[in-house]
Amino acid sequence: MEVGFTVNDTLMRFYTQCARLVQEVDKNTSALVEIDKFHNGSDMMRVREKILHPSLSITFYLLSADMAETAFYFCAYEFTIRTENSPWCQLFDEEGAKVMEYASDLREFWKRGYGYDIDRKASCVLFHDLFDRLNKAATENRSGQKVTEAVTVQVGHAETLLPLLTLLGFFKDNNRLTSNNYAAQTRRSFRTSLMMPYAANLVLVLYDCGDDDLRLQPLLNEKRVDFPGLTTQKASMPRFQDVKELYRELLQGCDFESECRLFRAPAEG
Numbered sequence: 521m522e523v524g525f526t527v528n529d530t531l532m533r534f535y536t537q538c539a540r541l542v543q544e545v546d547k548n549t550s551a552l553v554e555i556d557k558f559h560n561g562s563d564m565m566r567v568r569e570k571i572l573h574p575s576l577s578i579t580f581y582l583l584s585a586d587m588a589e590t591a592f593y594f595c596a597y598e599f600t601i602r603t604e605n606s607p608w609c610q611l612f613d614e615e616g617a618k619v620m621e622y623a624s625d626l627r628e629f630w631k632r633g634y635g636y637d638i639d640r641k642a643s644c645v646l647f648h649d650l651f652d653r654l655n656k657a658a659t660e661n662r663s664g665q666k667v668t669e670a671v672t673v674q675v676g677h678a679e680t681l682l683p684l685l686t687l688l689g690f691f692k693d694n695n696r697l698t699s700n701n702y703a704a705q706t707r708r709s710f711r712t713s714l715m716m717p718y719a720a721n722l723v724l725v726l727y728d729c730g731d732d733d734l735r736l737q738p739l740l741n742e743k744r745v746d747f748p749g750l751t752t753q754k755a756s757m758p759r760f761q762d763v764k765e766l767y768r769e770l771l772q773g774c775d776f777e778s779e780c781r782l783f784r785a786p787a788e789g
Contacts (some may be wrong), residue, residue, distance in 0.1 A: 531646055532676040534634070535683065538642040538780035545636055549556060554635075555627050559585035564623065567616045585623075592620040602616070602719065628712045629697040632682045640645050640781065643683035645776035646674075650684075650724065657726055658734055658760060663757035678716045687721070687770070689748035690740070691715055717741060728756060734760040 530537050535546075545551045547624055558564060564585050571588055595608035610621065629635050653672055660667045683735050685691065691709040695701065723739040734778040735757040764771060 531649055532674060534642050534645050534678055534776065535679045538638070538776070540766050541638050541642045543636060543782055545631060550625065551636070552630055554630055554697075554699045555623070557769065558623055558626055558702070561699055563619050563702050566586070567612070567619050571611045589620060589623060612621055616704075619702065621711070622697075622705065625708075625710060626699070626714050627698045628682060629710060630677055631708065634692060634696065640683045640687040641774065642776075643680075643687050644770070644774035644779055646680070646684055647687055647767075647770060647774060648776075651767075651771060653776070654724065654726055654736070654760070661728055661734070662732065662781075678712075678720065681720055681722060682712070682716060685715060687774075688767070690745060692748065715740070716787040726760065733767045736760045736763050758767050 529551055537543060542771070557570060568583050568585065568588055571583060571591070591608050595606060595612065597608060598604050598606040598708040609685055610737070630639075632639050655722075657667045657669065661727055693708050695704065697705060697708070697710060720741055723742075725737045725739070727735045727737065729735055736759075738747060744756040746756050747758060747766060750762060
């Protein structure tokens with residue numbers, strides 16, 4: 521059976537359509553200065569020193585942090601896809617792997633996460649689309665109508681999902697990830713390997729529990745997660761109305777066109 525679909529790059533590839541994000545982050549070399557500092561710092565230097573092996577026939581100064589990251593990605597890809605502990609993995613001990621993981625998280629934090637406000641605000645268009653669909657289903661259900669869109673499947677990339685997760689406030693630590701606080705971030709929540717593995721997915725399920733009690737359950741990668749600030753409610757299915765109240769400011773604002781405009785007019789008043 522063929523299933524119809526629509527390509528909507530503004531919705532699912534908003535990170536390429538948001539002029540402010542492209543200009544201020546993607547094309548701005550200074551936007552990722554924390555990553556550059558970490559690459560040149562003592563933690564990465566120790567990893568590079570441990571990687572060196574006589575068989576590599578390469579000096580320390582020719583082994584850049586980017587080359588070390590590439591080797592780590594080769595290790596990760598072969599281990600994940602082929603379940604092989606490849607020779608690339610032999611270049612890293614456990615501590616070295618943790619440093620490389622932090623380098624990856626640091627990049628995503630500043631490029632698509634909590635680093636800059638526009639990183640997550642670029643996903644406003646997807647945020648509103650999501651809640652518009654939920655509101656429509658809730659309204660139809662309350663009025664006794666058949667829900668016209670019982671399931672919606674939207675397919676994007678990691679660059680689609682991460683900004684939305686951070687806009688919703690998931691996996692936010694008390695302290696920001698920086699180039700000089702690696703040791704203090706060993707228990708951080710912001711770990712892209714757990715947030716966005718292969719085939720990462722976010723599912724929001726709207727339940728009718730009777731007596732006009734609609735509840736919303738979020739699942740990330742098929743596992744229950746709690747909406748930030750609503751963890752004291754029963755299980756992980758808060759009232760839909762409470763979820764909307766939690767995100768009231770975003771629902772009333774968070775306009776994609778306004779947020780992504782390069783030259784915004786000053787606020788009134």
